Amino acid sequence: xxxxxxxxxxxxxxxxxxxxxxxxxxxxxxxxxxxxxxxxxxxxxxxxxxxxxxxxxxxxxxxxxxxxxxxxxxxxxxxxxxxxxxxxxxxxxxxxxxxxxxxxxxxxxxxxxxxxxxxxxxxxxxxxxxxxxxxxxxxxxxxxxxxxxxxxxxxxxxxxxxxxxxxxxxxxxxxxxxxxxxxxxxxxxxxxxxxxxxxxxxxxxxxxxxxxxxxxxxxxxxxxxxxxxxxxxxxxxxxxxxxxxxxxxxxxxxxxxxxxxxxxxxxxxxxxxxxxxxxxxxxxxxxxxxxxxxxxxxxxxxxxxxxxxxxxxxxxxxxxxxxxxxxxxxxxxxxxxxxxxxxxxxxxxxxxxxxxxxxxxxxxxxx
Numbered sequence: 001x002x003x004x005x006x007x008x009x010x011x012x013x014x015x016x017x018x019x020x021x022x023x024x025x026x027x028x029x030x031x032x033x034x035x036x037x038x039x040x041x042x043x044x045x046x047x048x049x050x051x052x053x054x055x056x057x058x059x060x061x062x063x064x065x066x067x068x069x070x071x072x073x074x075x076x077x078x079x080x081x082x083x084x085x086x087x088x089x090x091x092x093x094x095x096x097x098x099x100x101x102x103x104x105x106x107x108x109x110x111x112x113x114x115x116x117x118x119x120x121x122x123x124x125x126x127x128x129x130x131x132x133x134x135x136x137x138x139x140x141x142x143x144x145x146x147x148x149x150x151x152x153x154x155x156x157x158x159x160x161x162x163x164x165x166x167x168x169x170x171x172x173x174x175x176x177x178x179x180x181x182x183x184x185x186x187x188x189x190x191x192x193x194x195x196x197x198x199x200x201x202x203x204x205x206x207x208x209x210x211x212x213x214x215x216x217x218x219x220x221x222x223x224x225x226x227x228x229x230x231x232x233x234x235x236x237x238x239x240x241x242x243x244x245x246x247x248x249x250x251x252x253x254x255x256x257x258x259x260x261x262x263x264x265x266x267x268x269x270x271x272x273x274x275x276x277x278x279x280x281x282x283x284x285x286x287x288x289x290x291x292x293x294x295x296x297x298x299x300x301x302x303x304x305x306x307x308x309x310x311x312x313x314x315x316x317x318x319x320x321x322x323x324x325x326x327x328x329x330x331x332x333x334x335x336x337x338x339x340x341x342x343x344x345x346x347x348x349x350x351x352x353x354x355x356x357x358x359x360x361x362x363x364x365x366x367x
Contacts, residue, residue: 113219
C-alpha cells in the first residue's frame with residue numbers, strides 16, 4: 001500500500017511513524033535482489049564474474065564491468081579506446097593489453113611513456129626482477145637497479161632500449177614530422193620484423209591499433225628521441241621535428257568517424273583525460289571555430305583505479321562528473337559505466353579472463 005506520494009510507508013501518510021503493514025518488501029519498488037556467491041555454481045572465470053555481479057561492493061562493480069566490456073566487444077559499432085597508466089608493464093600485465101587487442105577489445109591505445117618504455121624492454125627480450133630483501137635504494141642506484149615499487153628495471157635494459165631507439169630513429173626521413181603514434185608505429189614494425197617475443201607495439205602494428213603517448217617527453221622514450229636529436233646536431237644533421245598535435249588530430253579523426261564509443265581505463269593521469277577531452281574538443285570546434293564536426297560522447301566506460309574522489313585528483317573523477325563536461329552519455333540516456341576501486345593487478349586479469357571466455361563462446365556460435 002502506497003502513501004500519497006506513491007511510496008510504501010511514506011512518513012506523511014503514517015504520521016511520521018513506520019507502520020509494519022506499510023513497510024515495503026522490495027517487490028513493489030522493483031528492487032533487484034543480491035545473492036550469496038555460490039562457488040558450487042562456478043566453473044569458469046566468466047561464471048565467477050557473473051556471481052560477483054549479484055553480490056556487493058567491489059565484487060559487484062567488477063562483475064558489472066564484465067557485462068559492459070562484453071557488450072562493447074561484441075558490438076561492431078563500438079570503437080573501444082584503452083587508456084593505461086601506472087607501472088603496469090613492470091608489473092607484468094603487458095600481455096593483457098596484447099590479449100585485448102588480439103580479441104577485439106581494444107581499437108585505440110593511449111598510454112604513459114613509462115608504461116610503453118618498460119613494455120618495450122619486455123618485448124625486446126629483457127627481464128625485470130624482484131627487489132632483493134635488505135637492499136636499500138642507494139645501493140640500487142650504484143648497481144644500476146631502478147626500483148618501481150617491489151620490482152626492478154635494470155639501467156642496462158634502458159641502455160639497450162636506447163640503442164634500439166637510435167637504430168629506429170636513424171632511418172627517420174629528415175623532413176617528416178614526428179609524433180608519438182608515428183614513432184611508436186615505427187618501433188612496432190621494427191620489433192615485429194626483428195624480435196620474436198610478444199609485445200604491445202608489434203601486436204598493435206599487426207592489429208592496426210594506433211598507440212598514442214600524449215606526454216611523450218615525460219618518458220625514457222622521449223629522452224631517447226631528444227638524445228638522438230642531439231647526436232644529429234652534433235653530426236651536422238637537422239633535428240627531427242616533433243608535433244604533438246598530429247596525435248590529437250589523428251585520434252580525433254578516429255573518434256569522429258566512430259558510430260559508438262567505449263573507454264577502458266587502467267589508472268588515470270594524462271592518458272585518461274587526453275582520451276576523454278575529445279568530446280569537448282569536437283564541440284568547441286563548432287562553437288569557437290565555426291568548424292562543423294560530429295558530436296561524440298563515450299557511451300560505455302570501465303575504470304579500474306583505487307583512487308577515490310575525495311583526494312581531488314582527476315584519476316578519481318567519476319563518469320557522472322564527466323557527463324557535465326560533455327564527455328559521456330548520461331546513464332538516463334543509455335550510458336553504461338563501471339568504476340572498480342581496486343588494484344589493477346588483482347582485478348584486471350580476472351576481468352579479461354572472464355570476458356575473453358564469453359567473447360570466444362559468442363563468436364563460436366553458428367551465425
